[in-house]
Amino acid sequence: MKIVREALAGTLESSDLMVRIAPREGELAIVLQSEVIHQFGPQIEAVVRGCLAKLGIAEALVVIEDKGALDCVIAARVQTAVSRAVDAWTADWSVLS
């Protein structure tokens, strides 16, 4: 799928995260800010990258403000942001979880 517009998902509340996604040519750039970045930074980024790979997103700018969300929450917020940023959702929900 192709990111065609900017989209926003999530909140800044504790145990949640806010995901901003925007079109970007030629690369997948992830900018991560997290309250727990020292402990879980690489893990959060792996979840985000894995989630985007399953959705077939190879080009995007993703900016994340994390407040200590669990992996399942991270995946859900990323999926929602993507669903709002594409024109046609072609991914199979059943393989996403």
Next chain:
Amino acid sequence: MRGAPVRHERSIGSRRRVRVGPLFRKSIQMTAELQSYTIDPVQEPAEREDVRRFLAVCGLDYEAGVQAFVVFRRGNALVACAGLEKNIVKCAAIAPDLRGESLGLTLLTEVSHLAHERGHSHLFLYTKPDCVEFFRACGFYLLAEVPDLVALMENTPIGIRTYCDRLKRLRQPGATIGAIVMNANPFTRGHRYLVERAAAACDWLHVFVVAEDVSLISYRDRYALVSAGIADVPHTTLHHGSEYMVSRATFSAYFLKEKGLVENCCTAIDLLIFRNHIAPALGITHRFVGTEPFCPTTFKYNADMREWLMGDVSPAPTVEMVEIARTECEEVPISASEVRRLLAADDFAHIRRLVPPATLQLLEAKYRAPRISAA
């Protein structure tokens, strides 16, 4: 009881319940649920006056430019609000007795979503320096700060960095690198003279056209005229302006209580962003301006430039400010404001002497004041 005002936009009217954190349950008004909704201050005067009173309690002025407010109530009491003027968050306040309970995160979440619905994803926010840490936790990042007075933040950790990385690719070698930021509303022979003089004094000159589209002449036209007007000046790069220079965001008059001081600061923020971020990206050593005989805002901007670009107010290298006396036409300095005055009076005979042919042509074709027909 407050009546139910007419609500317009999709987000307006969705009086949604907001998750209440455990800390809230301990607060005094235990039974009342926290509600948030959006108001249009023009359409809803009762709500607007409530917001005004609430802001006064919090030591902030109500700003007339705000187009939408997110309002939080507990029971009937207004406990938090934040306003949006296009992409600038203003009038953000939380009731003193509810601070420190993460209501700010909820407030800024709501504002972010509201702004996004209204088509603004890149947000700016003015605040007092001692609140920078608080807004940092809400996803805002510091752009510039005037100690003890005001700070400007943006809602992305990579905004100014990405912009400066793009500028760095346009860096030119040389010991003396000049910059001019011009609105060119419209481009005159005076602008041409300033660019020529500055370019002659530098190894390279970077010219920026103010991108904010609030001037008489549209940005597109202003940029095209500057581009045509300086195309033959050697060693010069023309840049599109950005939100980081002389924009509504960086140059916004922000009214805290101490108005005089803060009006000083709105130029300071713009100039500090230039000195701390933009000048280092391009290696700019000098900034050129024309002397300003007419426009008080520009006059003040020029005066403040000396302090904020050259003073001991930033760890970034100083940028030498060079004021060049305006070129004159019949002993009157050429200025864009004079051209606009003549345009309003439909005095093209005089305009012809102040502007290059391309500007004259455009003004005649597109910006001629409508004649009042003699009935």
